[in-house]
Amino acid sequence: MAEVAVALSDVTLIFSDANGDPVLAVDDVSLEVPQGQFLAIVGPSGCGKTTILNMLSGLINSTLGTVVKNGEVVTGPSMDVGYMLARSALFPWRSARRNVEMPMEIRGVGKAERRRRADELLDMVKLGDFKTKFPSQLSQGMRQRVAIARTLAIEPKLWLLDEPFSALDAQTRITVQNEFLRLWENTGSTVILVTHDLSEAVLLADRVIVMTARPGKIKLDQVIDIPRPRRVDDLLDNEHFMQLEARIWKELRDELV
Ligand SMILES: Nc1ncnc2c1ncn2[C@@H]1O[C@H](COP(=O)(O)OP(=O)(O)OP(=O)(O)O)[C@@H](O)[C@H]1O
Ligand SMILES: [Mg+2]
Structure with a gap:
C-alpha cells in the first residue's frame, strides 16, 4: 500500500x-x-x-x-507544499526570472543553480525571450506561465x-x-x-x-486508468478517454x- x-x-x-x-x-x-x-x-x-x-x-x-x-x-x-493559487500574484518589482528564483532563494539554493533552473523552466513555458521582463510588461497568459514556472521551481x-x-x-x-x-x-x-x-x-x-x-x-470518485506516460494531444480522440469524460x-x- x-x-x-x-x-x-x-x-x-x-x-x-x-x-x-x-x-x-x-x-x-x-x-x-x-x-x-x-x-x-x-x-x-x-x-x-x-x-x-x-x-x-x-x-x-x-x-x-x-x-x-x-x-x-x-x-x-x-x-x-507548492501552492499555486488561482490568479497567483507575481512580485511586480522582480523580473520573470527573479520571480521564478524566489522559492529557491527561500530554500537557500545557490545563485548559479537558481539561475540555471529558472531559465530552464522559463524556456519550458515558452518564455525564453522574456526572462528579464517585469510582470507589467507581460500579458495575463504570460504571467500565468511565470507563476507555473515558479511553482515548478521546487519539487515539493x-x-x-x-x-x-x-x-x-x-x-x-x-x-x-x-x-x-x-x-x-x-x-x-x-x-x-x-x-x-x-x-x-x-x-x-x-x-x-x-x-x-x-x-x-x-x-463521484472516479479512477482514470489511462496508461502513462501520457501525451495530452494523443489522447483527445482516444475512445477510453472520451468514455470516462462522458461518464x-x-x-x-x-x-x-
Ligand atoms: N473568506 C470567506 N468568507 C466567507 N465566505 C467564503 C470565504 N471564502 C469562500 N467563501 C464561500 O465559501 C464557498 C466556497 O468557496 P471556494 O472559493 O472554496 O469555492 P470554489 O469551489 O473554489 O469556487 P470557484 O470555482 O469559483 O473558484 C463559497 O460559497 C464562498 O462564497
Ligand atoms: Mg476556487
Missing part, C-alpha cells in the same frame, strides 16, 4: 458572511490521497474547491474534522494547483500540460489539481473527484444549474 500523502476526515468548513451569518462551504468531506497520486477536483463555482486547497496548505483550519499531511495534523503552512512532496492553466490559450495550454506531466512523472510528488476543465482533469489525473454544488460534498460529465452537469 502506498503511503498516505493527505487525508481529510469528516472535514467541515463554516465561514461567516458579511453579516456574521454562517456559510457552510465544505460539508463533511472525507478523502485519502496516496503519495504520488495525481488527483483532480472538479465541481461548480463556489462548491469549496479552493477552500479544500487552503485547508490542505494550512492557510485556514477546518471547523470540524481533521486534515492530515504526511502523517501529521496540519496546523499551518509548511515548506514541503505535494503540489496544490488551483486552475493553473486557465488563462492559457489552447495551444500553449497543451504544451504546458505536457511539460508538466513530463516533469511530474519523474518526481513521485502528489498533485491535487483544481480545474473547471473536465477534459483537463481526465487527461492529466489518476483520479477525478466531482463535488456537488455548495455545500460541497464528494459526489464524469453526466455527474457534473447536474450540479451546474
Whole structure:
C-alpha cells in the first residue's frame, strides 16, 4: 500500500458572511490521497474547491474534522507544499526570472543553480525571450506561465494547483500540460489539481473527484486508468478517454444549474 500523502476526515468548513451569518462551504468531506497520486477536483463555482486547497496548505483550519499531511495534523503552512493559487500574484518589482528564483532563494539554493533552473523552466513555458521582463510588461497568459514556472521551481512532496492553466490559450495550454506531466512523472510528488476543465482533469489525473454544488460534498470518485506516460494531444480522440469524460460529465452537469 502506498503511503498516505493527505487525508481529510469528516472535514467541515463554516465561514461567516458579511453579516456574521454562517456559510457552510465544505460539508463533511472525507478523502485519502496516496503519495504520488495525481488527483483532480472538479465541481461548480463556489462548491469549496479552493477552500479544500487552503485547508490542505494550512492557510485556514477546518471547523470540524481533521486534515492530515504526511502523517501529521496540519496546523499551518509548511515548506514541503507548492501552492499555486488561482490568479497567483507575481512580485511586480522582480523580473520573470527573479520571480521564478524566489522559492529557491527561500530554500537557500545557490545563485548559479537558481539561475540555471529558472531559465530552464522559463524556456519550458515558452518564455525564453522574456526572462528579464517585469510582470507589467507581460500579458495575463504570460504571467500565468511565470507563476507555473515558479511553482515548478521546487519539487515539493505535494503540489496544490488551483486552475493553473486557465488563462492559457489552447495551444500553449497543451504544451504546458505536457511539460508538466513530463516533469511530474519523474518526481513521485502528489498533485491535487483544481480545474473547471473536465477534459483537463481526465487527461492529466489518476483520479477525478466531482463535488456537488455548495455545500460541497464528494459526489463521484472516479479512477482514470489511462496508461502513462501520457501525451495530452494523443489522447483527445482516444475512445477510453472520451468514455470516462462522458461518464464524469453526466455527474457534473447536474450540479451546474
Ligand atoms: N473568506 C470567506 N468568507 C466567507 N465566505 C467564503 C470565504 N471564502 C469562500 N467563501 C464561500 O465559501 C464557498 C466556497 O468557496 P471556494 O472559493 O472554496 O469555492 P470554489 O469551489 O473554489 O469556487 P470557484 O470555482 O469559483 O473558484 C463559497 O460559497 C464562498 O462564497
Ligand atoms: Mg476556487
